[in-house]
Amino acid sequence: MNDFFRLESLVMQFGGLTAVNDFSISIEPGELVGLIGPNGAGKTTVFNMITGFLTPTSGRVLWQGEDITGLPVHQITARGIARTFQNIRLFTDMTVLENVMVSFHHKIRSRFWKAMLGMPSHGREEQRIREEAYGFLQELNLAHLADEKAGSLAYGQQRRLEIARALATYPKLLLLDEPAAGMNPQETMELAGLVREIRKRHGLTIFLIEHDMKFVMGLCERIKVLDYGISIAEGTPEEIQTNPDVIKAYLGEPKHA
Amino acid sequence: MTWKGKDMDTSKRNLYCNLAALCLLALVLYLFDRHGTEYQIRILNNMAVFITLAVSYNLVNGMCGLLHLGPNAFITIGAYTSALLTMSPMEKQMSFIIEPLIWPFSVLQAPFFVSLIAGGVMATIFAFLISFPVFRVRGDYLAIVTLGFGEVIRVLCNALQGVTNGPLGLKGLQPYTNLWWSWGVAVFTVLVITKLVNSSFGRAMKAIREDEIAAKAMGVDPFRHLLLAFLVSAFFSGVAGGLMAHLITTISPTLFTFFLTFNLLIIIVVGGLGSTTGAVIGAALFAWGGEALRVVESPMDLGVFTIPGIPGMRMVLFSVILMVVILFARRGIMGRNEFSWDWLFSKLGLNAK
Known part of the structure; x- marks a missing residue:
């Protein structure tokens, strides 16, 4: 066991x-x-x-x-x-990149008010998420579609x-x-x-x-x-x-x- | 290669454009403030209040995809809280003739700004209290629960003489709301909500709208994020309620019926559900169009025959315009698109490299 x-x-x-x-x-x-x-x-x-x-x-x-x-x-x-x-x-009406970025949200460290006030610390975290998510798209050969709507992709x-x-x-x-x-x-x-x-x-x-x-x-x-x-x-x-x-x-x- | 992020030049350019746009808005407001007629200023104030209301309402209905039909409740709560705080104890004693105002409202008095914040906070507290039953359900059921809450608040306003003065309402409020207050709040609301929507939190909200099951599987807690949107929306609705109270200077329960919610719903649907830009455009059109269309209610002499003035005619025309918009732009004027400087510059062909 x-x-x-x-x-x-x-x-x-x-x-x-x-x-x-x-x-x-x-x-x-x-x-x-x-x-x-x-x-x-x-x-x-x-x-x-x-x-x-x-x-x-x-x-x-x-x-x-x-x-x-x-x-x-x-x-x-x-x-x-x-x-x-x-x-x-x-999430069909969101872009391919955004679809992947959603998965990072549960680990986010910024509080919501930091996001609302546009604090630089949240901006940096957002940028990091964007880059890491892009990495996953490259890995699965989807990077060229990053800005397309997810619903418009082929099966x-x-x-x-x-x-x-x-x-x-x-x-x-x-x-x-x-x-x-x-x-x-x-x-x-x-x-x-x-x-x-x-x-x-x-x-x-x-x-x-x-x-x-x-x-x-x-x-x-x-x-x-x-x-x-x-x-x-x-x-x-x-x-x-x-x-x-x-x-x-x-x-x-x-x-x- | 890493993410082809926006280069510094573009983000700097956007910042300057934002600042320039704000200055332009301030200049226009200044000119109207100095030289505009009372009527024009009134329309502009209304416009700002409706922009605040529509943008915050759109956060729940457009971004999270919930059919929330109770914003009138939060506007009411904000309006009454704010009004009770700015009235002097003397005025309150004179207004509450049937039943005296209960303590502590009877002695409290606060500056306008504090009263607005208090209105927002009170609305948020009520939103928090009803959120637990509300978010147990979705879809049509959520619509009914929130609709019911809106009605409950209105009925309570009528019944709780000791707090709201009942159907007599509150009269003779100071007209504190001027262009700077109303547009200041509107600009702040748009900025803050846009930031929220474009952040990771906003993405989580949109993910819930698109597919709640998938969102949960990706680690998004629906309750927390819907609650966040609901509370933020309630806060700004409450603040806008306070502005409204000190703009009209007389409030009574009849002002905040479902009809107000219905108007907001029209605004965000015509503007484009899920688009902050759309909500702003919809609110501006509504506030300005509602007045501009008054022309059709005056008697018209067409030479051959004369049309007598028909009261209510503008609402008919308004409905026709509404239907035309929905027919030709089924997802509203903006759909789910947002205005951005990048878009504007590429339209103008200034981005060519």
């Missing part, structure tokens, strides 16, 4: 429906773990419980030795867990901006919710390279949900499979590919002649 990140028997019930039942996982620092499962298996619900959007019916989320279950979302982000969204959620660029924005909160654990959704094979391949790169450069631990099997199998070191809210398998990509329970969950029961 490690102290880095652990989910202990998480349960999420919506009325009579149990979306996630008894989900546990422990992730080591630096690991790249995948969470797969058929549609409606409860994968995003797990992410929502980790990031505080949902408070689990029972169970605990442990992060660096602290119980963070049910904390407000922004406090969990401030503790170093960032996420992207399955359906892109950018693949929007996906990259989501990652840039999450990285700018300086997380230790990054949760990617279907980062390759809607991408063509070429883009998906580039994304896999990008994920590897940012993980190495920022020393990240990554936990991701994905439907694209090629992407998951090629990228993740360990995979967890959910079906109807229940964890049915866990192991290396090779183990998962040959696991009869997983094949059954995805393809259904073979007909007995």
Whole structure:
């Protein structure tokens, strides 16, 4: 058992429906773990419980030795867990650079009245944020679009901006919710390279949900499979590919002649 | 390469332009103050008060994207607080004939400036008290809660004889509000709110407007930032209320109905929700246009036939203009754009290198 990140028997019930039942996982620092499962298996619900959007019916989320279950979302982000969204959620009417700059706000030291009175100390902090945010755009190849409205970007660029924005909160654990959704094979391949790169450069631990099997199998070191809210398998990509329970969950029961 | 920040020359040029614009405004105000008619001065004062109100209202509605319908409550609170402080104990004793004014208001008296600040602070305190129920809800529900608060304050003004003198109102206030006071406050409000909007805090507010869920996931605490916008807005509304009281010199609950909120809403929608420049333009047009259109209410002789003066005709025309603006500029005159010197100079072709 490690102290880095652990989910202990998480349960999420919506009325009579149990979306996630008894989900546990422990992730080591630096690991790249995948969470797969058929549609409606409860994968995003797990992410929502980790990031505080949902408070689990029972169970605990442990992060660096602290119980963070049910904390407000922004406090969990401030503790170093960032996420992207399955359906892109950018600040569409703000520029690309501003989108990334928002992520720096939780660490701002100036008080609001310093901003209102235009104090030089706030100006310097603002300038620093601007430069650092620009750095993240360069890293994700979006620097030439810095002054464009985020809503005007192409789909693949929007996906990259989501990652840039999450990285700018300086997380230790990054949760990617279907980062390759809607991408063509070429883009998906580039994304896999990008994920590897940012993980190495920022020393990240990554936990991701994905439907694209090629992407998951090629990228993740360990995979967890959910079906109807229940964890049915866990192991290396090779183990998962040959696991009869997983094949059954995805393809259904073979007909007995 | 790092961020291609604005070079020093540009920011210096902008600073000089700002100073020049302020001097020009001061000169215009001086000329009107010396040579303008009372009527012109009155319109200019109104304009400044409405600019203050619209810009602070826009901070909540435009920048944070909340449909807040209760600014009239904060204007009322500011107006009454400020008025009660500038009236002398003697005047107050004479005004409150049905029920005497309660202590400590009955003995307190303060200079105009202090009374304005006190009006703003009182409005902020009330805003803080209602913020907890208000920010539990969003959208239409928030609109209803704030609308209700506005009505509650108006009803309380009618009912609390011992504080507000009820429907009789407060009369004979000193006309302290002159061009310098009203425009001084307006310029200060615009500067401070522009600084706030362009800071990290303003970005957080806009992020909440764009997508509250994503904003939370990026570490922005919605409650704190909406509260900040709400309180700042309430403060300036309260100060503007104080200015209004000492401009009209007579206040009563009928002055601060929902109609006032409605006018402010029109101003910021026509100007462009989420644009401070738009709020200023909208307020200026409203204050000036409302008077300029009085022409259409006077009898007109067109040669062939004569149109008798129709009272209320200007409101009809006003509505038509409103509809035309919304038809042709669906997001208001400015949209979400702001005026900047950079924009002006590039339009004039002076930025060519």
